Amino acid sequence: MTRTFKITYKVTIIILAILAAMMIGAIILLTIGADVLKTYSVILFEPLKTTLQLSEVLIRAIPLTIIALGISVAYRSGIINIGAEGQMAMGILGTTAITLLFPELPKPVLLPMAVLAGAVCGGLWGFIPGVLKAKLQVSELLSTVMLNYIAAQFYTFFLRGPMLDPAESSLGGSGTPQSMRLSKNIWLDRLPGTRLHAGIFFAIFLAIIIYLLLWKTSTGMKMRAAGASARAARYGGISVTWYLVIAMVISGAFAGMAGAIEIAGVHRRAIEGITGGYGFSGIVVALFGGLHPAGIIPASFFFGLLIVGADMTQRMVGVPANMVNVLQGVIILVIVATKMVLADPYLMEKVWRKYQKLTNPPKEVEA
């Protein structure tokens, strides 16, 4: 097999995969009678046209990066965390609680404390399914989903009860349950004229941390070993269950921090519906980014683009913003299928034989 053939083969498969994903999306678009090409071009290019829109894309990319980093740690350790949505909500509650309790603390103390509180709450929410999986073999897929729903109820309970903005109780409120505006000492600096905040540096910092953790420390090596083959890792003396729990705690803590950064940077208070699908999009970003920090950062930009773009399709071509969920779901399905095709050496060999038959047909042997 020649090198050129191998590369062409892989590139062709990836192009086919992208086309397949876009085709399935196009079927849905055609069903609602929308202009397919125009919709795709609005989603992909419209948000890039102005600085303001571009900054909105980056704002979406920040929590996506942080959540996807956590999910990739869990995924590489052999546990699929689909509970980022709930972990993020718990993180927001933790950060809000600390900030409401100590609003007067100076910024260098309060901000780390608040982010840490978010990480602890999110980490705790990741610890539960981790322990359940490690000790009682409870499927993490089911437990994390259930914890999402439980966290959502906690979130509404706190926002409507103990944390409710006193101004909301009177008639002049906005109608959505939300906390008080948080103390200025937790606000992240913004780029003037936009909502783009300093959290972007934090996200990049965390990406480097994850890279170092997974590939440059023995802990990371053991985690990846546990994920690659639990049996082999156990044989090698690695306590797989312990690393499962650790990975889930890290994953949850990252989702919690994403929540903390999101309220400190963008909303500056806890409102209902902040998490709005970030937890699920994080899974797509992590997979799309190849479960590697270097891939996750561009992937989160791409999905930030999709989210902002999908908001615009509503106005410009009359396609509901829910379209972004359709695309994300299709992308997950296509990625997991494509991965299997790419990892199948037998299939490649089959195609190679067919290709050879086509290019140099077997010569007839003369007797």
Added chain:
Amino acid sequence: MNFIVNILSLAIPFSVALLIASLGEMFNQRAGIFNLGCEGVMAMGAFLGMLIPYSIGQGGPTPGVYNFIGILVAMGVGALFGLFFGFVVVTFRAPQGIAGIGLQMFGVGTAGTLFRHFVGGTQSVPGIDNINIPVLSKIPILGPVFFSHNVLVYLAFLFVPVAWYILFKTPWGLKVRAVGTNPRAADSIGIQVNKVRFQALAVGGALAGLAGAYLSLCQAKMFSDEIIAGRGFIAVALVYFGHWSPGKIMWGALLFSFAQALQLAIQGQGINFPYEFAVMLPYVMVIVVLAFNRKSQLLGPTALGKPFNREKRT
């Protein structure tokens, strides 16, 4: 007394969506496919089930016919979704857990997109009414609890023994169990493993679609984005809880819907208890049940979640 009758008469219709969906999921898992996308298929079913009576059957002479068509369409599209999932996890042998999440997002997203385009806002449909069985529904206590539900409730409970019969007493059921327990052995005696898995996925998808249509036509009588509210995932958990057998799954579905009815009754009674914690109850129960039901893992289909590759040695 009245309170308990209330809860019970709510719990039985509530259990139907869970019951149908988990019976479908049971066929999937018995064939070795872990389909976490049940929630998405249910969302599609819920949308399609109400779309037909809403758009075509509005004010028509025979709304019952359109309800029936809506249910059929929901089941058909559910089966298509099941086959699509099969294409990903059976043909391409993708990991089933994460693919299921993909299917869930795809289903919920598609239902939401189409709903906003074709319906717009909250619109109620007449749906399928409860029928009071003459004489029997007049019996105190037993009447409201057992004999005044819509027709799908009775059909769903009737389907429990039917599902048991299909799974344990028909050749097809044997094939399903075989490909989920030992696909290689099944293959060696000439069962087409992937074909049977596709069939099981189509059945499971159709049942999930029906469960969704039940929610929008009989229970809520409308569609909203949150209509499924995790029932698809609970249905998957119920299959574990019910040890992959229809009878136990039925009891599980009743138990969970009882918790849900209890929660509604608590809210209705005006007991001073934060309702958010009441809403949590079924979800907490799923986790507790899974945690303290460890024996179930030993009873499950041994090839659950494992793709079958005929050409590969094991």
